């Protein structure tokens with residue numbers, strides 16, 4: 001592996017990841033026991049690795065005196081009278097708050113009562129993972145008693161964390177565990193009502209769930225939904241998205257929610273970075289980790305959700321280091337946090353629609369929002385996007401019964417239902433295994449006569465052995481039926497030339513994918529199928545260099561790459577040494 005070795009031998013990779021053992025925050029206010037009925041699927045599968053430690057089992061490790069002394073040099077002491085709110089949901093997470101004296105509680109935004117039984121006391125700190133990315137607070141925090149805190153501005157604190165890895169490890173371990181706990185108990189100022197009937201609300205649920213953004217969701221007319229709607233003075237019979245105490249979000253879109261939560265923000269126009277990374281799948285996130293670790297200023301721009309295709313995989317079993325498997329979304333979230341720790345920034349949902357070469361070896365990227373940023377180099381890690389099928393009314397049912405990914409959100413819609421999956425590849429097989437835990441029955445429709453050539457044998461044997469899964473060969477969906485939502489599909493048996501219609505609320509289309517590179521045409525050379533040509537094919541010296549010096553391609557979008565998580569992570573990691581050479585050469 002040329003690039004990786006060169007990178008290390010030049011001594012430029014400065015990743016310092018320390019194993020902390022069990023530590024954390026007993027008595028942390030995010031510590032609360034949830035009933036297993038409220039837990040999302042991922043967290044009930046306790047054999048899988050997740051995004052962080054279990055806060056309920058962690059022993060608290062306070063920051064050392066030397067850490068506090070370092071903070072004191074750049075922070076200031078602030079006093080809060082009992083009853084004062086330190087932050088409200090949506091406020092910028094622009095400071096790190098270390099409690100010296102007093103007590104701080106998390107507050108329920110709707111009732112204004114204490115949310116968790118436990119509170120933060122002296123030597124504990126008030127911060128959420130959004131602090132790393134410059135996001136916003138998700139819950140109100142209030143001083144229970146007169147409280148004195150040492151407050152450090154975000155940039156100063158990030159600088160200290162990069163200088164003192166032991167301190168960084170204590171903080172990040174706690175922040176990750178707090179986010180895990182927030183997701184488990186679904187506590188947040190973001191509340192969704194009527195996800196089951198409203199497509200817009202469902203889009204928000206999917207966006208939040210795929211990006212690990214805590215939220216709670218209640219069916220329309222449920223007691224909780226009615227109580228919250230009444231407290232916000234809105235009709236109890238309409239779907240709604242609510243943020244904070246009474247902020248009803250009109251015409252909700254993932255973009256609006258991302259702005260409220262601080263995961264999408266306007267950069268300064270024409271803001272300049274060393275490297276622009278397009279795509280937040282395994283290749284792009286890995287590039288973000290290594291770019292940050294090499295001291296490059298990097299921006300990762302992601303169109304849908306950090307995680308890419310891997311983020312839609314419920315169980316990755318072949319990625320080294322996770323012998324019991326890990327969900328793709330959790331793996332990528334860990335990478336995102338790691339990259340943020342090194343200073344790499346992320347914006348989502350944002351799509352890069354144009355890339356231009358400027359005078360002086362610079363590039364200018366334009367986003368779908370019209371925003372423009374500049375960079376000295378660009379790494380294209382845009383992977384592949386799912387393929388649609390030519391079935392009538394498919395577009396009408398997309399998001400309302402027709403899906404292209406099987407994540408926790410979709411699994412909730414399929415609870416105890418008959419589900420259909422179209423496709424004979426590994427993605428379809430993994431989706432069948434995952435959905436069979438929630439659905440009553442899963443029917444896998446395969447156009448060919450066997451799975452032998454399209455699916456890994458370990459997976460096809462598991463499918464065959466699972467009584468909740470039926471595999472139908474020579475089968476294809478030819479029609480979709482329903483009014484507002486999908487209600488039934490017609491399946492054609494190609495061998496006998498017969499059609500039959502069966503009721504179902506969900507059909508998953510998993511029939512492969514293609515690169516979406518039309519926006520790069522004319523700038524870099526593509527192969528016949530639209531994959532980006534690199535290395536020898538364009539007479540370049542690096543395997544990841546494209547025909548345009550300064551633009552690199554990694555992962556699934558690169559012609560000839562191995563389409564796997566590990567290879568995408570590897571390519572995203574090692575390409576950074578070539579980016580560094582380009583910028584400094």
Ligand SMILES: Cc1cc2nc3c(=O)[nH]c(=O)nc-3n(C[C@H](O)[C@H](O)[C@H](O)COP(=O)(O)OP(=O)(O)OC[C@H]3O[C@@H](n4cnc5c(N)ncnc54)[C@H](O)[C@@H]3O)c2cc1C
Nearest residue numbers: 279281282283303308309310313352383555556563564565
């Ligand atoms: C369901 C499923 C299960 C899988 N299971 C496994 C497995 O178990 N093991 C394994 O090794 N591999 C697995 N794979 C394959 C693996 O996930 C992919 O090979 C890997 O994700 C490719 O990574 P990537 O970063 O190159 O691209 P992707 O993961 O495709 O990520 C590309 C990202 O770029 C974004 N993007 C695209 N265009 C733009 C733009 N113009 N602007 C901004 N963002 C953009 C996309 O939204 C996407 O998030 C699975 C794939 C699927 C779909």
